[in-house]
Amino acid sequence: MNDSEDGRVQQLCSHDEEHLITSGTRYSIKGFRFEPPYVLKRAAGHLCRGHVPVVLQLFFLTLSAVLLLAVLIKGQAGMADGETPFLVTVSSIANTQGQEQAKKEKVYKEMSQLKPQINHLCRPCRWDWTLFQGNCYYFSKFQQNWHDSVTACREVGAQLVVIKSDEEQSFLQQMSKEKGYAWMGLSDLKHENMWHWLDGSHLLFSFMKYWNKGEPNNAGEEDCAEFRDDGWNDAPCAVEKYWICKKSAMSCTKN
Incomplete structure (x- = not known):
């Protein structure tokens, strides 16, 4: 590797290291926050310090970028569904309350239908007689x-x-x-x-x-x-x- 190529790699590593390692920046897409994992940070640091050949350095940097992109796309897709765990929980509670209310109304209706029949019942003696x-x-x-x-x-x-x-x-x-x-x-x-x-x-x-x-x-x-x-x-x-x-x-x- 000549001096000019080595300079470009060092410049690239310096730029990536600044964004992936040193600054600790959290990436965001429509409210989804992501912080590069510690292993990726450390791997990027070693790569940019010239401990492995340039080809491997570029490979690992590319792999890191692909993984980051996949995580961000997954987060965006989850947000696009329009539902969050909180909203799902609220919906479940509302459904349960609605079912309980429906049961109460059914029991009340059945009791109302039985009331005329109960009024016609007759016991000649009290229950304990x-x-x-x-x-x-x-x-x-x-x-x-x-x-x-x-x-x-x-x-x-x-x-x-x-x-x-x-x-x-x-x-x-x-x-x-x-x-x-x-x-x-x-x-x-x-x-x-x-x-x-x-x-x-x-x-x-x-x-x-x-x-x-x-x-x-x-x-x-x-x-x-x-x-x-x-x-x-x-x-x-x-x-x-x-x-x-x-x-x-x-x-x-x-x-």
Whole structure:
């Protein structure tokens, strides 16, 4: 290589080194910023210091330029698509919100269609009451004395149970065996040994068979009747027990 060629190469290297290495310039196309990689910077520096033949120097400089151009073209193409990660994220969120709103509107529409049918539904007893032969029965979840049990039933528009038939007696006796000893609306508080129901009616002779053997014995002021085991028993009214309320079932009228 003669002196003139060497000068031109040195001039070229000086120019490239100034733009690719020393200045650290970031290239930009429509907002895309690129900084030459460190390896390219270092390689360009060695090339321009004459450590390799001129042909290799020109080859590596050309390769560096091609790589730079490819990166810039890729960045420009990405910007030309008109979408950025931020815009894609916003679009996804908007689509999700739109789907949720559509689901809510669908559920509301279905409920509106069902409302007329629900209004025509009829339950003769409340959800926690039991229907039997035209009456509703409530079996308490906790215990209290006989007088408080009478009051509790009145507060819900019912009465501490008054038994009117053998079938009703059998049903209530079985339920009390499953749930525990329970008060009924029968006592001799007004007249000793004269048992009356809360509705004022006398205990029928035909119902006397439901007393357990040896009962009622009035042992210790036992003036209130309870369901116990397979029959009835008289017990002190102040003792806490479960209780059973009774009221007529509601009628369902058809429009």
